[in-house]
Amino acid sequence: MQVLNAGYEPLHHVSLQHAITMLARGVAIVEEFVEGATFGPHPLPTKVRLLRYVAMGWLQRRAEACTKAGVRARDRHRCAYCGGRADTVDHVVPASRGGALTWLNTVAACRACNNAKADRTPAEWGRPLLVTPYVPERVVALRPAFAPA
Ligand SMILES: [Zn+2]
Structure with missing residues (x-):
């Protein structure tokens, strides 16, 4: 399920269970849901949005x-x-x-x-290397710090 940042930008995807936990902890609200379906006190979400803005610059x-x-x-x-x-x-x-x-x-x-x-x-x-070997890196986004593991 998609998680939107507080400013409505798509942030990442989580499982339904993870999304329910976020709703229960009050860090996210339901933005889109399945008509007529519920999950406990909540409508069954298809998209949730964080209430607090998460900086996208947390990269590793x-x-x-x-x-x-x-x-x-x-x-x-x-x-x-x-x-x-x-x-x-x-x-x-x-x-x-x-x-x-x-x-x-x-x-x-x-x-x-x-x-x-x-x-x-x-x-x-007697033949020098034309290149210097290096360790390539890829940049991955971290989970928001307050999201449950
Ligand atoms: Zn060669």
Whole structure:
């Protein structure tokens, strides 16, 4: 069910149970309801609205799990060594030497560079990275602080 902010902007969706709890706690009112249907003392809601305005700026940055597909997407499918089209993922510190599949130890690479680099670090191979690996983040909205868990 949709929850509207105090200013009527759509905020997020919650379960009916969650919405009933919000109504019972007096933090929201019914904005739209099913004609003739009730839920306890309330009309059966299809849309509720918060009585207190919730700032939309409460955001949290959360790291994505590292995957090979994710690394290629992060690097826009460009090889970190030659700038060509990347269809593999290179471990900067080779996996054979303990390098892990993490955002900071992987770059997109073309097959030719990956094969040529083999079991070496970029420094040992003599080819600097054209990009600096980083941890991509996505921004997710938090629940309003007063909403029941
Ligand atoms: Zn390459």
